[in-house]
Amino acid sequence: MSLLDYMWRTVGVLFILLMQRASATDCSCELTNAEKPFPKDKLMNIEKSAVECNQKIQSAKMSDEAALRLGLRQRLLQLQEDVSALEREDDGGLYGAVSLRILELELAEVLQLINKLNRTHNTHQSLSRKVNATVQTELKQLEKFDHMQIAQTMEENKRLKRSVAQCQEELLATPPPPPTTPTTCPQGRPVRVEGPRTYTITQYGTSYTYGSWGRDPRPTAGKESWYWLIPLTSSNVFANYVRQYTSLSALIAGVSPKDVAIASGNPTTNTIQGPNVVMYGDALYYGCYNNPSVCRFNLTSRAVTTASLPQNSGINNKFPFCHLEACYVYTDLDFVTDESGVWVAYTSAENYGNVIISEVEPGDVPTLGRTMKTSLHKRTATNTFMVCGVLYATRYVDKETEEIFYSFDTKSGMESYNLSIRFKKMHTNIQSLNYNPSDHKLYVYSDAYAITYDIIF
Incomplete structure (x- = not known):
């Protein structure tokens, strides 16, 4: 059972007890919550959106980068084969310049693929950072409902654990x-x-x-x-x-x-x-x-x-x-x-x-x-x-x-x-x-x- 479900169940039990006591003494009372209700649906939507977005990003990242790596591997194999063929040639220099020009073009294509792979990787990293920033902003807004400061205490505990680990390493x-x-x-x-x-x-x-x-x-x-x-x-x-x-x-x-x-x-x-x-x-x-x-x-x-x-x-x-x-x-x-x-x-x-x-x-x-x-x-x-x-x-x-x-x-x-x-x-x-x-x-x-x-x- 999650902490959130436990909190809601506790509030329900207290409400039922109050109603039963009111019936037993032939009086009634109205339970009024001065605080705004916790937006449970919003939290669940944020969690669902974050999971779906992460899956899509990871899927696209793996698909795009895998295709580029496969293409780069094929171009490198072709380049290696052409270089080996050039080394075996013995045409007295007749076609040497042409062969070198072909290798130069192939090498340029390899460099283009490498640059594209780097750009794709950086784009995915940037997208991941933006999604993470958006989720963090939404969670910060929800923290105002955390009157017991549980989330803040957990973050402080994480920071202290990192400090202790760093001190031990030093x-x-x-x-x-x-x-x-x-x-x-x-x-x-x-x-x-x-x-x-x-x-x-x-x-x-x-x-x-x-x-x-x-x-x-x-x-x-x-x-x-x-x-x-x-x-x-x-x-x-x-x-x-x-x-x-x-x-x-x-x-x-x-x-x-x-x-x-x-x-x-x-x-x-x-x-x-x-x-x-x-x-x-x-x-x-x-x-x-x-x-x-x-x-x-x-x-x-x-x-x-x-x-x-x-x-x-x-x-x-x-x-x-x-x-x-x-x-x-x-x-x-x-x-x-x-x-x-x-x-x-x-x-x-x-x-x-x-x-x-x-x-x-x-x-x-x-x-x-x-x-x-x-x-x-x-x-x-x-x-x-x-x-x-x-x-x-x-x-x-x-x-x-x-x-x-x-x-x-x-x-x-x-x-x-x-x-x-x-x-x-x-x-x-x-x-x-x-x-x-x-x-x-x-x-x-x-x-x-x-x-x-x-x-x-």
């Missing part, structure tokens, strides 16, 4: 990375990125889309819960101070910031150049203004010291991170932290634009330690980060997805290009990304938003 579509050479990482190797765990606009709003933020992996006493923030306040390239907050909630609320000036203005000596900045041991590491060097700013003494990069290292937007649609300006130097300290990723023309990774030795005056060359071209990546001496690179997949696709083990020198660890972006671009070994989080600055993700090992 989860299954991210395989774990292949096994790599064992490292000294106690937590293992990254297999998944979850989040975001933190998602907030900074105190500056959307004014500055480039910048970086995070926590000091090796803070001084009393600053264990502090966070730092550096928006590039000049042309998305330069900054001259670091802003600190005593807690994450203070950063989210934008209250009680502590600003520490690094330079007198932008751009000038000691100005921060580029968004890929990190803090380690109460010191800020960044790319020096207009200089192929590592700058180290001591937040206690306010002193700036430098270490020169190898000769001809790229700066001033010569070798930025990129994807197919755009590049992230002035990302020539990318500073990263891991369990051992600070590293810098960069490149040079001598290395053909491929990433070079150098360890920044600790000390009041920075020096470059171990330096390794990779085969990763810098413009094919959008960011890098370091975990237990392994360099990872990300790339832009689309506006909603970023992928960790590459790794380089600084201990063994082994590289891999097939990690395929994808995670959802909250905004289109990620201007800076860094791993913090103290809480195993990725700190992301994305189009003026401060975001964190958890790395699952």
Whole structure:
């Protein structure tokens, strides 16, 4: 029994009961339905018309397209036979031109049949869409009688089921990375990125889309819960101070910031150049203004010291991170932290634009330690980060997805290009990304938003 029949039968039973009760008490009442009667006949006519129309369309579609396919098959067989005959001929070229002209005409007929088949198929598809649209319009008009919103609820359930199925497919579509050479990482190797765990606009709003933020992996006493923030306040390239907050909630609320000036203005000596900045041991590491060097700013003494990069290292937007649609300006130097300290990723023309990774030795005056060359071209990546001496690179997949696709083990020198660890972006671009070994989080600055993700090992 259909739902509609059940509803009508229920109304009839209620009416009979009311009449019987009225007779038993020697009184009468009139049942008045304030609502318009449901157009059952109209629904049945729509269903009947849709079935008949669908049958006619399918029948015509199969008949027309079958005839065209049969004709096309015969013409192709004839063309194949004529080509074979031409290949067997040996008339010294006497009739070759005539035969080729005949084949040309036959080929033209074949192309005409193909075009006609395509037009017929498109016509039937268009007709099917029009019929479907008409039926949907009629059903929408009938939905006003659905006071219990059954039809609307069923459609919403279908949508939710599709969303759940799509979500499950996305989860299954991210395989774990292949096994790599064992490292000294106690937590293992990254297999998944979850989040975001933190998602907030900074105190500056959307004014500055480039910048970086995070926590000091090796803070001084009393600053264990502090966070730092550096928006590039000049042309998305330069900054001259670091802003600190005593807690994450203070950063989210934008209250009680502590600003520490690094330079007198932008751009000038000691100005921060580029968004890929990190803090380690109460010191800020960044790319020096207009200089192929590592700058180290001591937040206690306010002193700036430098270490020169190898000769001809790229700066001033010569070798930025990129994807197919755009590049992230002035990302020539990318500073990263891991369990051992600070590293810098960069490149040079001598290395053909491929990433070079150098360890920044600790000390009041920075020096470059171990330096390794990779085969990763810098413009094919959008960011890098370091975990237990392994360099990872990300790339832009689309506006909603970023992928960790590459790794380089600084201990063994082994590289891999097939990690395929994808995670959802909250905004289109990620201007800076860094791993913090103290809480195993990725700190992301994305189009003026401060975001964190958890790395699952």
